[in-house]
Amino acid sequence: MPTEPPPTRRTDRRIVTAQALLGIALALSFLRSDAASGPPWTWLALVLAGVAAWVGVSALVILRPVFRIAPTPRRDGVLVTHGIYRWLRHPMYTAVLLTLAAVALYRPGPWVLAVAGVNIVFYLTKSRYEEGLLRAHYPGYEDYRRRTLGVLPGW
Numbered sequence: 001m002p003t004e005p006p007p008t009r010r011t012d013r014r015i016v017t018a019q020a021l022l023g024i025a026l027a028l029s030f031l032r033s034d035a036a037s038g039p040p041w042t043w044l045a046l047v048l049a050g051v052a053a054w055v056g057v058s059a060l061v062i063l064r065p066v067f068r069i070a071p072t073p074r075r076d077g078v079l080v081t082h083g084i085y086r087w088l089r090h091p092m093y094t095a096v097l098l099t100l101a102a103v104a105l106y107r108p109g110p111w112v113l114a115v116a117g118v119n120i121v122f123y124l125t126k127s128r129y130e131e132g133l134l135r136a137h138y139p140g141y142e143d144y145r146r147r148t149l150g151v152l153p154g155w
Contacts, residue, residue, distance in 0.1 A: 011072075012070035012071065012072050013070075015070060015071060015126060015129075016069050016070055018122060019069070019122075019126075022115070022118065022119045022122055023119075025115045025118075025119075026100070026103065026112070026115045026116065026119060029109070029111035029112045029114070029115040029116075041105045041106065041108070042106065044105055045102045045103070045105040045106035046102070046106075048098050048099075048101050048102035048105065049098075049099060049102040049106075051098055052094075052095045052096075052098035052099040052102060053095070055084065055088075055091050055092075055094055055095040055098065056091070056092055056095030056096075056099075058083060058084040058091065059083075059084050059085070059088075059091035059092045059095065060092070061083075062080060062082065062083035062084060062085060063080055063085070063092075065078075066078060066080065071126060071129060071130040071133055072133055073133060073134060073137040073138070077137075079134075079138040079140060079141060079144065081144055081148075085148075086148070087148060087149060088148060088149050088150075088151075089131075089144070089145060089148045089149065089150055089151075090127050090130070090150060090151045093123045093124075093126070093127050093151045094151050094152065096119070096123055097120060097123060097151060097152065100116040100119050100120060101116075103116060104116045123151065124151060124152075127150060127151045131145070131150075
């Protein structure tokens, strides 16, 4: 099985910086948006935000001992396969995508939709990149990958 070259600290810093900048861009686009939240979508946005919070907090609580913002696994880390990770390989990314959907529904202005779209592409790409790192780092990862959902069903 081919392994990917080990990531560099520079790569990790670039990815973390991109995450931060995309988060800031989303917040600014939300504040800049002229679109009013419409009553038909407000409830759905709130439900998605609540589910996103539950998924994200559940993931963080379980992953806390080996948590990293950067995609490179910790050298002393273990593959976490319990809790919400029993069903989802990347629940934090799922939480981010649900949050993006909630923000886009709550305030669907052009800036919000554009920045949310860029964020979605970024996180789906990052999850693919991280899959390669996890596969190379953990011997049992391929079996785990086969029996769980990725960021989104079918992804």
